[in-house]
Amino acid sequence: MTDEHDSPRPEDDAARLGLVVVGEAAALHSGDDAALDASEQNIIDTIDDLVDEPLTDRQEQVVQRLASAGGTLTAGLSGALAARSGRSVDDVLEGAARSVLWQQRLADGDGDAGGQQREDAGGQQRDRRDDDGRDED
Known part of the structure; x- marks a missing residue:
């Protein structure tokens, strides 16, 4: 019988997968073949680690x-x-990674996610728009 603390929680697995996706996005933006290969290997390794039984x-x-x-x-x-937004892609992807980790902390029951304020990816606040879809001042 295994201890409940021996296996990761679904929230932890989801966060890990989310970070893999952000890593793939960063590799794609880099245009570096080595980064793309490393990201692909990271996907494979992560999937292998997360499944209980070998996949077909x-x-x-x-x-x-x-x-x-x-x-x-x-x-x-x-x-x-x-x-x-006039920000760099790296800033936006960093914000996406922070959002994944924030969501994981929230699932841990840490309602304020470690004292951090929730941010949209890249630290962007939602645009305010009027009923016609135009930006409000």
């Missing part, structure tokens, strides 16, 4: 592609947010 080849490919697709979406959205 097809299941493993699907999960890897889902993680990669999440990274691609994150890369695209972070690039768009960076362009819109």
Whole structure:
């Protein structure tokens, strides 16, 4: 029988996967082949660590592609947010990683997430828009 503290909580696994996706997005933005290869290996290693039983080849490919697709979406959205906000993509991705960790702390029952204020990715506050979708001053 295993102790309940021996296995990670689903929230911890989700945070780990979230950080893998952010890492994939950072690798995509870097354009560095070595970073992309390392990110792909990180996806594979993370999946291997998280599953209780070996996946079939097809299941493993699907999960890897889902993680990669999440990274691609994150890369695209972070690039768009960076362009819109005048911040660097690195700042936006750092904010995304902080958001993942904040969510994990919140799941730990730490209502104020370690005393940190909740921020949108990249430290951006939501734009205020009127009913027509225009920015308010």
